[in-house]
Amino acid sequence: MIRILKIKEKYPTLTLRATVLPNSGEGKKKVPLSTVGRGTVGRCRWGVGLFLGYLCIFVILSSCQSADKIKLEQYYIGGKEIFEANCANCHQKDGKGLQNLYPPIAGSDYLQNKSQVILAIKYGLTGEIKVNGKVYNQPMPANSHLQNLDIAEVVTYIYNEWGNEQKLTTVEEVEEVLKKK
Numbered sequence: 001m002i003r004i005l006k007i008k009e010k011y012p013t014l015t016l017r018a019t020v021l022p023n024s025g026e027g028k029k030k031v032p033l034s035t036v037g038r039g040t041v042g043r044c045r046w047g048v049g050l051f052l053g054y055l056c057i058f059v060i061l062s063s064c065q066s067a068d069k070i071k072l073e074q075y076y077i078g079g080k081e082i083f084e085a086n087c088a089n090c091h092q093k094d095g096k097g098l099q100n101l102y103p104p105i106a107g108s109d110y111l112q113n114k115s116q117v118i119l120a121i122k123y124g125l126t127g128e129i130k131v132n133g134k135v136y137n138q139p140m141p142a143n144s145h146l147q148n149l150d151i152a153e154v155v156t157y158i159y160n161e162w163g164n165e166q167k168l169t170t171v172e173e174v175e176e177v178l179k180k181k
């Protein structure tokens, strides 16, 4: 800019197209090195401290999350085994049931009431029921040999596999339901 002004001074009649020369160095302030010193280093340390703090919080949170995930996976895998050993005979491995005899679990609207499901698993089910509008009336035998943990696992499996859930059904939830009966 200064250079342009000087040229203009020398040749007042000259019309200049460009008003700003690229890279004319304007806007870049030169700061004496001696003033860079402490302030910058101090700010740097602050930054590192903050970064480490955030990192710690992140690590703690994500390890909590993965512990939950591992537990969900354990229940799911255990539940799958229990299902295949105790339920798949009738409801089939894919949970789709068998004709008019055994109702489907996959996509079943009966799953909306989890307490009902827990009770059916533990004590069996008799009498007419409706699943997705279709009537079934065959006895389902009790599973009195299943412990509360087994039931929690198999319910976790069913609901994560076929019931749009992505969470654990806890032993406490099962206990709570069975206690009431």
Ligand code: HEC
Binding pocket: 082, 083, 086, 087, 088, 089, 090, 091, 101, 102, 103, 104, 105, 108, 109, 110, 111, 117, 120, 121, 125, 126, 127, 128, 129, 131, 136, 137, 138, 139, 140, 141, 143, 154, 158
């Ligand atoms: C001997 C066959 C048989 C076995 C084994 C069996 N069920 Fe059932 N289940 C049935 C029948 C039959 C019904 C319908 C009961 C009725 O008509 O009252 C039913 C109903 C259900 C229902 C409610 C209706 C639905 O489809 O959503 C659920 C949930 C269920 N069973 C889950 C299980 C689970 C979990 C196991 C294993 C722990 C299991 N069942 C084992 C035959 C069986």
